[in-house]
Amino acid sequence: MGLIDIINLLFSIIIRAIDIYSILLIIYILMSWVPASRETKFGIFLGKITEPYLGFFRKFIPPLGMIDISPIVAIFVLNYLISSGIREVYRLIIASLM
Template identity: 55%
Template structure:
């Protein structure tokens, strides 16, 4: 049972991780964020990235907040997996 829960957490983490990565790369291409897929990704990713953008201001034209957000996402995933192992053995 623990293995299945860990797999589910890992799949959700990886999907959201790649959604953030794709959304970041979409910012480099003009008008891609205004596309249908860009708007969907924005609605799913921006609520998570917004608090990090308030904490980590951009340096010139470079926004480092997604890197911090990805690190926090990894830490949350790692912590949740550790908790599941501890609780369910």
């Protein structure tokens, strides 16, 4: 296995982890619509995983009345800004190795 193969594997794992985390964020957000679902073992587990990331955005983005838009911003940042940045770093690394 060459260096490029290792880099490909590493970056594909990172991108896949971001995709899975995005899905977990969406599930956690949707759980807020179902009363007491966040108090289940699964809800508590998701809260431990997602609240640190969501909490960062909640510090800066206040709710608009009854609507909390910080999860939307958090998912956007994760899926578009962070993923795009990682893909660009990948492209630069691969280009420098060629």
